[in-house]
Amino acid sequence: MTGSNGTRSGRRPGNSGTREAILDAARVRFAEVGFDKASIRSIATAAGVDPALVHHYFGTKHQLFAAALQLPVDPQTILSGFAAVPRTELGTHIVRTVVTIWDSPAGMPAVAAIRSLLASDDPTLARTFLLEIVLKEIRPLVDSPPGTGAKRAALAASQLAGLLVTRKILRLEPIASMPVEELAATVGPTLQRYFTGDLPLQN
Amino acid sequence: MTGSNGTRSGRRPGNSGTREAILDAARVRFAEVGFDKASIRSIATAAGVDPALVHHYFGTKHQLFAAALQLPVDPQTILSGFAAVPRTELGTHIVRTVVTIWDSPAGMPAVAAIRSLLASDDPTLARTFLLEIVLKEIRPLVDSPPGTGAKRAALAASQLAGLLVTRKILRLEPIASMPVEELAATVGPTLQRYFTGDLPLQN
Structure with missing residues (x-):
């Protein structure tokens, strides 16, 4: 999780804050519309970051979901x-x-x-x-x-x-x-x- | 649940307060020492009431436990x-x-x-x-x-x-x-x- 580039909106400074913002947005979105309908793009928008940054930090949507639920493995x-x-x-x-x-x-x-x-x-x-x-x-x-x-x-x-x-x-x-x-x-x-x-x- | 007599220590006024004090004490005591070892007497002491009042409000120890867990039936x-x-x-x-x-x-x-x-x-x-x-x-x-x-x-x-x-x-x-x-x-x-x-x- 190195590299601090990639935040476009700059709403939250630092990697840790950005990661948490993405996870928070993911939990809300997955709960609202379910796994299939929650897009990485909509989660990124809610977190105020570029979708590429979500992929950079978390990989696939399955891996993001696992991280949002604090699962040890995908x-x-x-x-x-x-x-x-x-x-x-x-x-x-x-x-x-x-x-x-x-x-x-x-x-x-x-x-x-x-x-x-x-x-x-x-x-x-x-x-x-x-x-x-x-x-x-x-x-x-x-x-x-x-x-x-x-x-x-x-x-x-x-x-x-x-x-x-x-x-x-x-x-x-x-x-x-x-x-x-x-x-x-x-x-x-x-x-x-x-x-x-x-x-x-x-x- | 009529009758306001029976509180000895008078720590809490009113039936509702006394009932809740007994239930709180029961939950703590049952969790601390288990169902078998928790006596009505020790629960009454912790709640600051006479043991007879515990029986008056709740009946048997099983019924008190059911009430402490908010179970609908004994x-x-x-x-x-x-x-x-x-x-x-x-x-x-x-x-x-x-x-x-x-x-x-x-x-x-x-x-x-x-x-x-x-x-x-x-x-x-x-x-x-x-x-x-x-x-x-x-x-x-x-x-x-x-x-x-x-x-x-x-x-x-x-x-x-x-x-x-x-x-x-x-x-x-x-x-x-x-x-x-x-x-x-x-x-x-x-x-x-x-x-x-x-x-x-x-x-």
């Missing part, structure tokens, strides 16, 4: 890896992967960010993250029979969200201390059933 | 009903019962209370509620083989917590709009497997 990187996993192993693989990230030092700020999103009066940003980033990638992988993917992915999200809440936010024992592999073996099949099981879904 | 009433449900139907029954409560008008303040507990820097009160009230009742019902009840109940709590977060806090579609019976039929079997399934638990 979720796209992890999600795109799921497509290569055999469908029959997706549940266990996802539980193992996400719990490992939460438990890592890099996961701490992400857990804190998710907690503050849950506490927010407006859950739009958290919902946008789930609907337009996470579930959008998972849905087509599990859409069999066609039309069931949205419910399958959302049910899996409900189990993972609850695992995050009990293990990392409430730190509820014995869940908080269970080894990753034990969680993968016990909770993985829950996700697997939601993904590929014969569910009594309506319509 | 959870004990619901939990004690679970013991009579056939073990093989426990998962579906619990999902149907708790989702129905969340969705009712009385559930709204409870959902709000849970959200603020999740957001709190100190998750002790939420953990106390789960460990000493909810899971304590469920554990003995599902402790087969002996010693597995704590993990079984906590895993079920993780799925229910996530259902609450996605349906009521994030209002994530399509989960937010799924009929109670569809959730009971799809998520109920998850709880059932945690309760009575052959889980690969360690130790």
Whole structure:
């Protein structure tokens, strides 16, 4: 993050102020219109900077979103890896992967960010993250029979969200201390059933 | 809530102030030492009132706890009903019962209370509620083989917590709009497997 050039409007001096202004504008914009409809240009305008500076600081729109949510990694990187996993192993693989990230030092700020999103009066940003980033990638992988993917992915999200809440936010024992592999073996099949099981879904 | 007698120390005038002082003291005490160890006497002392007044306003310690957490009903009433449900139907029954409560008008303040507990820097009160009230009742019902009840109940709590977060806090579609019976039929079997399934638990 070197180089102090690039601010056109000069509304805020210094890199740190500019970065924060971009992140603030991004959070507002993503919450207002969602991930897909929020353009880098509109975020740059709201922050009073050139769009090129947003790309310079944050890279892609996915990476900007990850930074706005204080995620330790671009979720796209992890999600795109799921497509290569055999469908029959997706549940266990996802539980193992996400719990490992939460438990890592890099996961701490992400857990804190998710907690503050849950506490927010407006859950739009958290919902946008789930609907337009996470579930959008998972849905087509599990859409069999066609039309069931949205419910399958959302049910899996409900189990993972609850695992995050009990293990990392409430730190509820014995869940908080269970080894990753034990969680993968016990909770993985829950996700697997939601993904590929014969569910009594309506319509 | 009539009657203004009973305040001994007279630290706070009026019923409403006294009730709030008791609830504040209860929240602090339950968070400090847990449900079991927090006595009505110690809560009354901290609130500067006679223990009889705590009973007069709130009834049992369970009912005081429910009031401190702004729960719409004494959870004990619901939990004690679970013991009579056939073990093989426990998962579906619990999902149907708790989702129905969340969705009712009385559930709204409870959902709000849970959200603020999740957001709190100190998750002790939420953990106390789960460990000493909810899971304590469920554990003995599902402790087969002996010693597995704590993990079984906590895993079920993780799925229910996530259902609450996605349906009521994030209002994530399509989960937010799924009929109670569809959730009971799809998520109920998850709880059932945690309760009575052959889980690969360690130790």
